[in-house]
Every structure is written in C-alpha cells, then in structure tokens.
Amino acid sequence: MGFCIQITVNEKLYLKNPQETKLGKKIIEHSILMIDKMGIECFNFKKLAEEIQCTEASVYRYFENKNYLLMYLVTWYWEWIKFQIEFRTTNMPDPRAKLRVIIAILVESSLANEIIEYVDESALHRIVITESAKTYRTKKVQDHNEEGFYFHYKSLCRKISDIILEINPKYCYPRALAGNLVETALLQVFYARNLPSLSDVSSGKDVLCQVKTFLYHIAFSLLDEKAVFQNTVNCSTNGRNNK
Amino acid sequence: MGFCIQITVNEKLYLKNPQETKLGKKIIEHSILMIDKMGIECFNFKKLAEEIQCTEASVYRYFENKNYLLMYLVTWYWEWIKFQIEFRTTNMPDPRAKLRVIIAILVESSLANEIIEYVDESALHRIVITESAKTYRTKKVQDHNEEGFYFHYKSLCRKISDIILEINPKYCYPRALAGNLVETALLQVFYARNLPSLSDVSSGKDVLCQVKTFLYHIAFSLLDEKAVFQNTVNCSTNGRNNK
DNA sequence: TTAAAATGATAGCATTACTATCATTTTATT
DNA sequence: AATAAAATGATAGTAATGCTATCATTTTAA
Numbered sequence: 001m002g003f004c005i006q007i008t009v010n011e012k013l014y015l016k017n018p019q020e021t022k023l024g025k026k027i028i029e030h031s032i033l034m035i036d037k038m039g040i041e042c043f044n045f046k047k048l049a050e051e052i053q054c055t056e057a058s059v060y061r062y063f064e065n066k067n068y069l070l071m072y073l074v075t076w077y078w079e080w081i082k083f084q085i086e087f088r089t090t091n092m093p094d095p096r097a098k099l100r101v102i103i104a105i106l107v108e109s110s111l112a113n114e115i116i117e118y119v120d121e122s123a124l125h126r127i128v129i130t131e132s133a134k135t136y137r138t139k140k141v142q143d144h145n146e147e148g149f150y151f152h153y154k155s156l157c158r159k160i161s162d163i164i165l166e167i168n169p170k171y172c173y174p175r176a177l178a179g180n181l182v183e184t185a186l187l188q189v190f191y192a193r194n195l196p197s198l199s200d201v202s203s204g205k206d207v208l209c210q211v212k213t214f215l216y217h218i219a220f221s222l223l224d225e226k227a228v229f230q231n232t233v234n235c236s237t238n239g240r241n242n243k
Numbered sequence: 244m245g246f247c248i249q250i251t252v253n254e255k256l257y258l259k260n261p262q263e264t265k266l267g268k269k270i271i272e273h274s275i276l277m278i279d280k281m282g283i284e285c286f287n288f289k290k291l292a293e294e295i296q297c298t299e300a301s302v303y304r305y306f307e308n309k310n311y312l313l314m315y316l317v318t319w320y321w322e323w324i325k326f327q328i329e330f331r332t333t334n335m336p337d338p339r340a341k342l343r344v345i346i347a348i349l350v351e352s353s354l355a356n357e358i359i360e361y362v363d364e365s366a367l368h369r370i371v372i373t374e375s376a377k378t379y380r381t382k383k384v385q386d387h388n389e390e391g392f393y394f395h396y397k398s399l400c401r402k403i404s405d406i407i408l409e410i411n412p413k414y415c416y417p418r419a420l421a422g423n424l425v426e427t428a429l430l431q432v433f434y435a436r437n438l439p440s441l442s443d444v445s446s447g448k449d450v451l452c453q454v455k456t457f458l459y460h461i462a463f464s465l466l467d468e469k470a471v472f473q474n475t476v477n478c479s480t481n482g483r484n485n486k
Numbered sequence: 487t488t489a490a491a492a493t494g495a496t497a498g499c500a501t502t503a504c505t506a507t508c509a510t511t512t513t514a515t516t
Numbered sequence: 517a518a519t520a521a522a523a524t525g526a527t528a529g530t531a532a533t534g535c536t537a538t539c540a541t542t543t544t545a546a
Binding site: 134184 | 418422457
C-alpha cells in the first residue's frame with residue numbers, strides 16, 4: 001500500500017544485495033545499530049553474526065569485509081540525502097530557498113526517521129559523522145574512485161554546486177563550497193557533541209539548529225560577496241604582505 | 244651550533260620519549276616515511292621493525308600501538324605548525340596580515356623542509372591530510388580528550404580564533420571558522436590530489452596556491468560581512484522559507 | 487668500574503579476518 | 517506436489533595481527 005522507496009547503490013560494494021533478502025536487511029539494520037554503538041574499530045562480522053543469530057560465513061556472503069559494509073552504509077546515506085533533496089526542492093523556483101532547504105536536510109535529515117523500516121536514520125547519521133572519513137581518506141582512494149564508490153557523493157556535491165551557480169553564476173568555487181558545506185555539516189555536529197570547545201554552539205540550545213545557522217552564514221556570505229574573488233591573485237607573496 | 248627547536252607533545256602519547264634516543268628518532272623518521280607510503284592501515288610495528296633493523300618489542304617500548312604513534316605524529320605536526328605561526332607572526336601589528344600568514348602556513352608549511360633532520364615535513368603533511376581524521380573521529384574521542392590528546396590542536400584553533408576576533412570582535416563564530424579553515428586546508432588539498440572533481444583547482448597550476456586563495460576568500464569574506472550574523476535566527480522554519 | 491638503561495632474541499598466545507566444504511533449509515518454478 | 521535452485525547453517529581450519537613476557541646482551545652514564 002502507498003508507495004515505496006528503493007535506494008540503490010553501486011553494485012560493486014556488495015557481493016549479494018542485502019536489500020533483497022530477509023537476512024540482508026537484518027545485516028543492514030543491526031550493523032547500523034552496532035557500529036553506532038561501538039564504532040567501526042570494535043565492530044566485526046563475528047559479533048554481528050552473534051547478534052543476529054546467523055553464521056559469520058553468511059555475513060561474508062553479502063559483504064567482502066566490514067570496510068565495504070561501512071562504505072555501503074555511507075553511500076546509502078548520501079543517496080538517501082539526495083532523494084530528500086530531490087523530493088523537497090522540486091518546483092522551488094528560488095535557488096536560494098533551495099540551498100536553505102539543502103542545508104537543513106544535511107543537518108537535520110536524521111530527525112525524520114521512519115521512511116525505511118530496517119534503517120535507523122539517526123544512528124546512520126551518527127555513523128556518517130563519525131566514520132565516513134575512513135571511507136575515502138585512505139591510500140585506496142584512487143582504486144575506490146575507479147570502482148565508482150564515490151559516485152553518489154560526487155553527484156550530491158554536483159547537485160549542490162549547480163544550485164550555487166544558479167545563485168551566483170560568477171562564483172569561482174562552486175564545487176569546493178559545496179563540499180565544504182557537506183563536510184562542515186558533519187564536522188560541526190561532531191565537535192558540538194564531542195569537543196565543544198572547538199565549536200561555538202551553546203550546548204543548552206538546539207545544537208543542530210545552531211550548526212544550520214552557521215552553514216547559512218557561510219553559504220550566503222560567500223555567495224553574496226560583492227567583489228567576486230579573483231583566482232589570479234598573486235601567489236608568490238606567500239602570505240607575507242597584505243594587499 | 245646555532246639554535247635548536249625541540250617540539251614536545253603530551254607525555255601520555257608515548258611510553259618512552261622517542262626524541263631522546265637514537266632508536267626513537269629512527270622510529271619517528273621511518274614511521275613517517277612508511278605511513279606516508281603505505282597508509283596507516285597497511286603499516287604495522289612488525290614492518291617498521293624490519294625496516295629499521297630492530298625488534299618488534301623495541302618499538303613497543305616506545306608506543307603502545309600504531310594508533311598512539313599516529314596520534315603522536317599528528318600532534319607533533321600541529322605543534323610544529325604552532326611554532327611556525329608564533330615565529331612568523333611576532334611583531335606583526337595587523338591581524339589581517341597575521342591571518343594571511345597563518346593560512347599560508349597551514350597550506351604550504353610542508354614546503355619548508357629542513358628544520359628537524361629526522362622528520363620529513365612534506366611526508367608528515369601528507370599523513371596529516373590523509374590520516375589525521377582517524378585520530379579523533381572515533382568512539383574514543385571522549386577518553387582521548389580527557390587525556391589531553393587534543394590539547395595541541397585546540398590551542399592552535401584557539402590562537403587562530405583569537406586573531407579572528409582581533410579582526411572582527413563582533414564575529415559570532417570565531418572557533419568554528421578557525422576549525423573550518425584548518426580542516427578545509429587539509430580537505431581541499433586531499434581533494435585536489437585525489438578526487439579533483441570535488442574541488443575547483445585546475446591541476447595544471449600550483450594546487451597549494453589555489454587552495455590558499457580559496458581559504459583567503461572564505462576567511463575574509465566571512466569576516467568582512469557588513470551585517471554581523473545573528474545567532475538568534477528563527478530555527479523552527481527548518482529551511483522551508485526564505486526570509 | 488660498575489650500575490642502570492636500552493636493546494636484542496626468542497617464544498608464545500589470543501584474536502582477527504577471512505576461506506572452504508558439505509549439509510540442511512527455504513524459496514521459486516512448473 | 518515435485519523438483520531444482522538459492523540461501524543459510526555448521527564446522528573446521530589457516531595465516532596474519534597485535535600484542536606480552538622473559539632473559540640475555542650491549543650501550544650509556546655516573
């Protein structure tokens with residue numbers, strides 16, 4: 001009844017599609033909960049198998065190892081974010097309004113938490129915040145990139161940078177700004193929760209809202225800048241002078 | 244002859260100070276080269292011991308494990324950056340000029356590469372770019388924070404945020420901006436080198452310089468913004484409207 | 487010269503990260 | 517309902533990893 005969303009990710013990330021079987025969904029469901037609880041370092045397939053009462057071998061039939069599983073989860077998350085952006089910005093004529101919605105989704109998406117029954121989006125958001133850097137900051141980036149593992153993340157950034165260019169077609173750093181917004185959305189929430197002295201959020205109030213406000217500030221200050229920045233600035237000064 | 248810089252880091256990060264013995268320095272020197280080459284995942288103490296012709300047990304006498312060693316190296320790096328900032332900004336009256344120097348150091352520090360003989364600062368910079376997130380994005384952040392492992396990073400960010408406030412005393416997000424500058428300095432270089440479609444640098448020209456220019460743009464656009472941002476913005480709109 | 491500190495040499499052990507094989511159960515097809 | 521195919525279970529095993537412990541030897545400092 002009603003409609004149903006299927007989120008699909010790069011097939012090379014899994015050996016057998018976990019979304020097509022009961023056990024597969026159980027693997028997704030409980031790996032999210034367990035990684036959220038214990039962190040990817042302490043998590044392993046043996047513990048997961050025990051938790052969901054199956055054999056270790058069965059888990060290995062779905063994923064090569066826990067790193068692929070993590071990559072799968074993170075990729076799934078970005079695809080889910082893209083879906084939400086698509087869904088909530090269609091028919092919006094104003095690109096500025098779009099960007100505001102996107103920022104809100106990046107920060108607060110995890111609050112809306114009942115779309116896919118076997119995925120705890122809040123927990124997954126925490127995983128992405130804490131662990132996602134491990135999926136691409138590695139010596140294997142190049143290989144993983146060739147396999148297309150970052151396709152979903154890239155297309156998200158691409159979507160954001162297109163909107164940035166709608167707002168300000170002369171803006172010089174659309175892609176860098178897009179990536180910066182996405183990463184800052186993660187990092188500032190992480191700081192606010194774990195190392196508050198590195199953030200400016202006051203822990204009393206709503207943390208996510210404050211991060212959102214900071215992102216609005218970054219985005220619109222940079223895009224509204226009167227003087228479009230020149231990429232041809234003299235680089236040889238090495239920061240020693242000030243003009 | 245001349246003078247000598249000693250960079251000291253939190254004592255809890257090592258079992259025996261590697262800077263005080265010949266073997267210790269060899270451990271630092273070659274671990275930097277090896278982690279740079281193979282990444283922290285493939286690196287281990289057995290390989291390191293083989294490389295420098297000592298026993299595995301000897302390495303374990305200096306560091307509990309490779310994660311502590313990584314944390315030590317990253318911490319050392321931030322302390323080294325702080326020293327350079329101290330050194331190159333003293334007696335500068337203009338805080339804007341200071342911030343420009345800091346940004347240049349964050350991006351290009353590794354080019355000046357002959358200060359401490361057993362540390363390859365270029366390689367260390369690459370390690371910090373690729374691996375540093377693993378030192379704090381972990382379930383153990385809280386514990387590590389209590390041990391003071393992030394003291395050096397925090398004091399760097401503090402130093403930067405103080406200068407930000409000198410430039411614009413009313414600025415609402417001095418710490419978040421400081422952290423953002425530091426992290427963006429790492430991330431954009433990583434992207435430019437590994438996933439260029441996520442950055443706006445043209446690979447032909449000097450990558451570091453372009454990243455520097457981007458950071459100048461962020462810093463001074465945000466700080467020069469006429470309307471100081473209000474932290475009391477209405478958060479309940481959830482990005483759905485645009486006023 | 488002698489004690490202390492550092493390192494070497496060797497051994498061992500529990501855990502991890504898989505892989506392989508064959509048996510059993512579940513599911514889909516006709 | 518019969519049967520093939522797919523999925524999972526059960527079990528076993530192996531190579532590598534990440535240490536720790538012990539005692540001998542060398543180097544360094546007093």
